[in-house]
Amino acid sequence: MKEEAKKGSILGLLPLGVFLIVFLGSGVITGDFYKMPAIVAFIIATIVGFSLNRKVSLGEKIEVFCKGAGNIDIISMxxxxxLAGSFSSVAKAMGGVDSTVNLSLSILPPNLLVSGLFVIGCFISISMGTSMGTIAALGPIGIGIAAKTGIPAPLVIGAVVGGAMFGDNLSMISDTTIAATKTQGCELKDKFRVNFLIVLPAAIITAILLATITSGYSLGGSTSYRYDFIKVLPYLGVLVGALCGVNVFVLLSFGVVFAGAIGLFTNSFGLFGFIEAISGGISGMYELCLLVIIIGGLVELIKLNGGIDFILNFISSKIKTKKGAEFGIAALVSIVDLCTANNTIAIVTAGPLAKDIATKFDIDNRKTASILDIFSSCWQGIVPYGAQVLTAAGMVGISPVELIKYLHYPWLMLACGIIAITFGIPNLNKVNKRKKEVA
Incomplete structure (x- = not known):
């Protein structure tokens, strides 16, 4: 009986299947994969979860759901x-985004326009923590550069999307980074270092590739970009503080206060404008927070109904090595992202299961968090029905499918992720050994 219990039940995964059918089905039928809100699809899936396993009373199921929803990792997330929403909103309201963009463009080499735009996108996205914000900020500039130089607009916008996904994957205040580290129980700075080592080659190759393709183009005339360096400081402060290992709660709280102080000092807003920006940032996170709560409870119901044990047993029967388990985690989060077109949801959904797999096969939590973030982000930057590609394609006025061939960085990030798993890059055992020797 104990052995059967460990094998679990495929029926326990029915809620997840229902979610995918409802979410994907509505997208296929309507042609709009954002027509069905993910939160509604998850609520329907949760109702299905409650209807399973008649051996357990409804009261017990509610208790299990609430414990999952109120898990310390969920609440911390x-x-x-x-805090991240508040910081982004306040920094944007005081002009931080415009100043960061213009500062970057002012140092852009004229003979490396598209390559430089990609690098700027990397810097802005890693500072802002949002791919959509980066595309919104740099997209119009990229289109302007394309118009003045004759460089194909899809190529320029593809570079912007690539830069946006770089920071979406790595930023300390990105939803995906936060979700990946919290579900796997590792520090932001530790995940950043491992993740950075894996995707850096992709960024370098992309920059070189773009420079080579567009080397014959240049921007005629002189253009000046106005910026206030003081307004860039909150982003730099958060980035440096995160790399130094400052507690994320302290860091983001400091970022909000610092950005607010600069906004008040430069008269970008008044006291109530500062408060309104904080409120707007918090409001923007309401749906995501509620979604995380529901998913946390649903995962516990799936676990109660034997779904988690079934997948673990299935993976265990098919995968015999740590490397195979890492590919299994990569495939899991990739499939969920392809189905949901939302990398944060993909990580939150796949995260708890990935942690169980990682524990079973003794995979370092920093590597697991990096795999979750890399594979969800690369697909998010490629799928033609994802918000990033849809927005970028809309700016140029082309089909999202046509833009796919210009998305160099997401494709290279996918390749680097596969190579990292195949060849065990980075070798965390050596890294841990060196740390012990230094200590």
Whole structure:
């Protein structure tokens, strides 16, 4: 009986299947994969989860759901989302985004326009923590550069999307980074270092490739970009603080206060404008926070109904090595992202299961968090029905499918992720050994 219990039940995965059918089905039928809100699809899936396993009373199921929804990792994640939203909103309101973009463009080499735009996108996205914000900020500039130089607009916008996905994957205040580290129980700075080592070659190759393709183009005339360096400081402060290992709650709280102080000092807003920006940032995170709560409870119901044990047993029967388990985690989060077109949801959904797999096969939590973030982000930057590609394609006025061939960085990030798993890059055993020797 114990052995059967460990094998679990495929029926326990029915809620997840229902979610995918409802979410994907509505997208296929309507042609709009954002027509069905993910939160509604997850609520329907949760109702299905409650209807399973008649051996357990409804009261017990509610208790299990609430414990999952109120898990310490879930609540911590929500608090970080709220702080990250507040910081992004306040920094944007005081002009931080415009100043960061213009500062970057002012140092852009004229003979490396598209390559430089990609690098700027990397810097802005890693500072802002949002791919959509980066595309919104740099997209119009990229289109302007394309118009003045004759460089194909899809190529320029593809570079912008690539830069946006770089920071979406790595930024300390990105939803995906926060979700990946919290579900796997590792520090932001530790995940960043491992993740950075894996995707850096992709960024370098992309920059070189773009420079080579567009080397014959240049921007005629002189253009000046106005910026206030003081307004860039909050982003730099958060980035440096995160790399130094400052507690994320302290760091983001400091970022909100610092950005607010600069906004008040430069008269970008008044006291109530500062408060309104904080409120707007928090409001923007409401749906994501509620979604995380529901998913946290649903995962516990799936676990109660034997779904988690079934997948673990299935993977265990098919995978015999640590490397195979890492590919299994990569495939899991990739499939969920391809189905949901939302990398944060993909990580939050696949995260708890990935942690169980990682524990079973003794995979370092930094590597697991990096795999989750890399494979969800690369697909998010490629799928033609994802918000990033849809927005970028809309700016140029082309089909999202046509833009796919210009998305160099997401494709290279996918390749680097596969290579990292295949060849065990980075070798965390050596890294841990060196740390012990230094200590």
């Amino acid at each position: 929500i608090m970080i989302f709220i």
